Amino acid sequence: xxxxxxxxxxxxxxxxxxxxxxxxxxxxxxxxxxxxxxxxxxxxxxxxxxxxxxxxxxxxxxxxxxxxxxxxxxxxxxxxxxxxxxxxxxxxxxxxxxxxxxxxxxxxxxxxxxxxxxxxxxxxxxxxxxxxxxxxxxxxxxxxxxxxxxxxxxxxxxxxxxxxxxxxxxxxxxxxxxxxxxxxxxxxxxxxxxxxxxxxxxxxxxxxxxxxxxxxxxxxxxxxxxxxxxxxxxxxxxxxxxxxxxxxxxxxxxxxxxxxxxxxxxxxxxxxxxxxxxxxxxxxxxxxxxxxxxxxxxxxxxxxxxxxxxxxxxxxxxxxxxxxxxxxxxxxxxxxxxxxxxxxxxxxxxxxxxxxxxx
Numbered sequence: 488x489x490x491x492x493x494x495x496x497x498x499x500x501x502x503x504x505x506x507x508x509x510x511x512x513x514x515x516x517x518x519x520x521x522x523x524x525x526x527x528x529x530x531x532x533x534x535x536x537x538x539x540x541x542x543x544x545x546x547x548x549x550x551x552x553x554x555x556x557x558x559x560x561x562x563x564x565x566x567x568x569x570x571x572x573x574x575x576x577x578x579x580x581x582x583x584x585x586x587x588x589x590x591x592x593x594x595x596x597x598x599x600x601x602x603x604x605x606x607x608x609x610x611x612x613x614x615x616x617x618x619x620x621x622x623x624x625x626x627x628x629x630x631x632x633x634x635x636x637x638x639x640x641x642x643x644x645x646x647x648x649x650x651x652x653x654x655x656x657x658x659x660x661x662x663x664x665x666x667x668x669x670x671x672x673x674x675x676x677x678x679x680x681x682x683x684x685x686x687x688x689x690x691x692x693x694x695x696x697x698x699x700x701x702x703x704x705x706x707x708x709x710x711x712x713x714x715x716x717x718x719x720x721x722x723x724x725x726x727x728x729x730x731x732x733x734x735x736x737x738x739x740x741x742x743x744x745x746x747x748x749x750x751x752x753x754x755x756x757x758x759x760x761x762x763x764x765x766x767x768x769x770x771x772x773x774x775x776x777x778x779x780x781x782x783x784x785x786x787x788x789x790x791x792x793x794x795x796x797x798x799x800x801x802x803x804x805x806x807x808x809x810x811x812x813x814x815x816x817x818x819x820x821x822x823x824x825x826x827x828x829x830x831x832x833x834x835x836x837x838x839x840x841x842x843x844x845x846x
Contacts, residue, residue: 665840667833671791672752679836682706686746686828687733694820702734702741703771710747716764718796725758726750734769735821740814741777742799743769744821746829749792759789766796775802782806784818788826791833795825 670676683704692699710727711719722730732745745766749755765785768778777783783800784807799818800807807814 665837667830667837668791669833670836670840671793671829671833674750674792676836676840677792677833679832681729681731681748681832683731683733686731686832687744692735692824694824697737697816697820699735699737699742699817699820701772702736702774703769704731704733705769706731713745713767713769714764715767715798718762718764718766721758721761721763722747725754725761727758730766732766732769734772734774735817736774736802737817738813739802740799740817741768741774741802742797742817742821743767743778744795744797744825746793746795746825749794752792755789755792755794758794759787762787762794762796765798768798768800777802777804779804782808784814786818786822788822790826790829793829795822795829797822797825 683706687701687704690701692701705713706729707713708729710722710730713730713732714722726749727747728750729748730745731748732743734741734743736742743766747755747758749758765783765787768776768783770776778798778800781800781804783798785796785798787794787796789795797818799814799821801811801814
């Protein structure tokens with residue numbers, strides 16, 4: 488720092504070889520010139536020596552030397568020397584003034600050169616890294632498919648590993664599931680309990696959206712005792728073992744459905760074909776006498792070793808005519824219900840057999 492003058496910004500300098508001069512052929516900024524008593528090889532420092540910034544020149548007044556010049560700053564070279572600042576201008580009582588524009592241009596030039604070196608160095612480093620990666624990929628003879636494959640490539644199995652065995656399938660087809668009809672046709676398979684409440688469960692049933700209320704139920708081994716007309720003889724002749732009955736009512740129509748059990752499917756089919764008369768109406772549980780001394784609708788059918796019969800008529804004793812579609816519809820509903828219940832019996836036994844060990 489000079490005495491009596493402004494402080495010049497301190498900026499880093501680029502290194503120079505020994506014996507070289509600074510920018511513009513002048514002594515380097517902040518360097519010393521050779522000479523001076525006691526300082527061999529040292530130059531003038533910034534703000535020091537003859538003509539330094541803030542100091543009078545060699546001929547600016549009287550001094551103790553008697554030649555009109557002040558004593559130099561200790562260590563300064565006596566005599567004239569180039570101005571330490573490139574482009575410095577003389578004049579004024581305070582000595583020569585530095586060329587601020589030249590100094591600013593020099594500083595900006597150094598900044599631009601440093602930026603270019605930094606940018607060039609970054610680009611060069613990137614190119615070097617890319618070249619190294621490319622060289623490694625080419626040297627290994629593999630492609631970098633990590634990004635394309637979505638992860639680290641899987642490692643192939645070692646040649647010493649045993650290959651994964653292929654699944655084998657049996658050429659023998661599995662047996663078909665049991666047929667529910669087989670279980671309701673053969674008494675040796677048809678072993679499930681059989682009761683009137685089990686065959687006609689609940690207090691109500693609904694068929695095609697039409698609700699029916701259940702009345703009384705019954706079961707007997709005396710098949711002929713629960714029939715009308717010649718049906719008892721038909722049942723007995725074909726080996727009837729049991730008859731189960733239930734009565735349902737809806738909108739003034741009463742229907743009794745009876746299911747007769749036979750020793751074989753053939754016997755049940757004969758009883759259906761030979762049927763005459765009908766199953767006797769079952770009263771009780773809120774249902775009065777019906778289908779006595781009047782005309783009612785009688786129907787019969789069979790499935791497996793079961794034959795089923797329906798007797799439908801008006802609860803008030805009126806005769807049934809072909810125009811009474813409500814009676815026909817009720818007879819159809821109860822016949823379908825009996826069929827479904829018998830088939831469900833066979834299906835449940837077939838499902839149980841299919842899940843048993845050894846099936």
